[in-house]
Amino acid sequence: MAGTLTPDFTGTSVLVTGGAQGIGYEIVKYFLDAGAKVSAVDRDAEALKTAWDGQENVRQVAVDVSDSAAVAEAVDGIVEWAGSIDVAVNNAGITRDTVVWKMTDEQWKIVLDVHLGGTFAVTRAVVPHMRKAGSGRIVNVTSFTGMHGNVGQANYAAAKGGIIAFTKTVAKEVARFGITVNAISPNASTAMVAAIPADRLAEMTATVPLGRFADPAEMAPAVGFLASEQAAYVTGVVLPVDGGVSM
């Protein structure tokens, strides 16, 4: 198999949450390589610096996505910097795993606040700009767990399942403004996956038809497609990029 299929994002302003490491880092890199101006939003200012200091066309935005007022302010700053927000990728995430009967209010709340609250905050802030432009692309990041559940992840499953429902609802709300809203469901070797105990990880890997967790860079082209002109007639879908796990 030869060739690449990277759409051209020259002149496009892209916001990526969780853009300091893991899947988000690779998504930022993908859009940069495709010519975009990219705002990497992450709560970890040090990790943002390590990742992006000295890199042209990246704006480092040190913001916690669960803080909706800070997100709104950050989006205003990005529009001032880039002139628009054409693509928003809601990727930032955390886990606080434990079985439901041991889960604290804090573990429940923070996971919902970051995933679902953050996706809401960014979406609410970018949609008016996309409406004004008459076009836009929102790509959310959900999970197999959000569709099928997973022991020890009631908070995460509820948040990721909520993101799917949110994706479909907002897709219906904004379709008439030329804005699409989709999601990917990834499966990649990142810090989040490294935190899974080895025996559990081996069990999980055995369930992947393609036999491995992906390199996080393998997630980015799917986001690129959903963010591209070519995907203008695709909205409200969840695209699994998971080696076949969800079959």
Ligand SMILES: NC(=O)c1ccc[n+]([C@@H]2O[C@H](COP(=O)([O-])OP(=O)(O)OC[C@H]3O[C@@H](n4cnc5c(N)ncnc54)[C@H](O)[C@@H]3O)[C@@H](O)[C@H]2O)c1
């Ligand atoms: N890795 C996988 O296999 C997998 C599977 C399914 C879903 N996901 C989802 O993909 C996304 C990225 O995961 P990853 O594996 O790259 O994780 P990661 O831990 O490597 O990266 C997550 C990034 O999000 C940032 N972040 C966390 N909380 C934040 C907040 N409140 N505000 C702003 N930034 C914040 C972190 O600082 C970090 O840079 C997450 O939403 C995760 O749930 C990952």
